[in-house]
Amino acid sequence: MSCQTPIIVALDFPSRDAALALADQLDPALCRVKVGKELFTRSGPAVVETLQDKGFEVFLDLKFHDIPNTTAMAVKAAAEMGVWMVNVHCSGGLRMMAACRNELDKLAGKQPLLIGVTVLTSMEQEDLAGIGLDIAPQEQVLRLAGLATQAGMDGLVCSAQEALALKAAHPALQLVTPGIRPAGSAADDQRRILTPVEALQAGSDFLVIGRPISQAADPAQALAAVVAELA
């Protein structure tokens, strides 16, 4: 069954058992799931396979960032696991992103969506200044979006705060937006946040939600509340 909502739940857990315990409370018709660095480093490809067997489409969020050949081979390996979405950092540059696109285009069968990470949603202008970028986050995101378009990427990871400007400049790119916080939720380490409804109104295609669902007393109810808010 294909997923009927734009919600991607981040399974940020230290073990396969903890991640699967949450997945078992979720409905693959109501959300996709995201496997990130913590879970993948502990549990490897087997946890992705198990989630797929349970009917979930999986976003493998490993944010590859390396030389073009290494990154392209990593993306190919992800595609061969059958994931729905995979990502690389746009700041790896045009040649790196183009190498990934080229590698995926060689594959027979269904390709994963190839997504470029722009500026992490945990960063604000001060953080960019700290790494030598004297520029507003949205300006840097738009600059990287231009490169991603040139490389033939399918979409971007960005903040929903940039979605309006990105959709105007690059309507073909699918926007995957973490930093989603239902009203009243703690921001945690996120800095560029919006609520689920605000994000969709701004033009987000997919909403990545972690702690507001995974750390809720009743994760299924927390997911249902977001689904209801979006209906």
Ligand SMILES: O=c1ccn([C@@H]2O[C@H](COP(=O)(O)O)[C@@H](O)[C@H]2O)c(=O)[nH]1
């Ligand atoms: O810019 C980015 C890129 C990725 N993430 C990931 O999304 C989730 C968000 O989790 P929350 O608990 O809802 O904050 C997490 O897995 C990050 O690694 C991001 O937040 N920002």
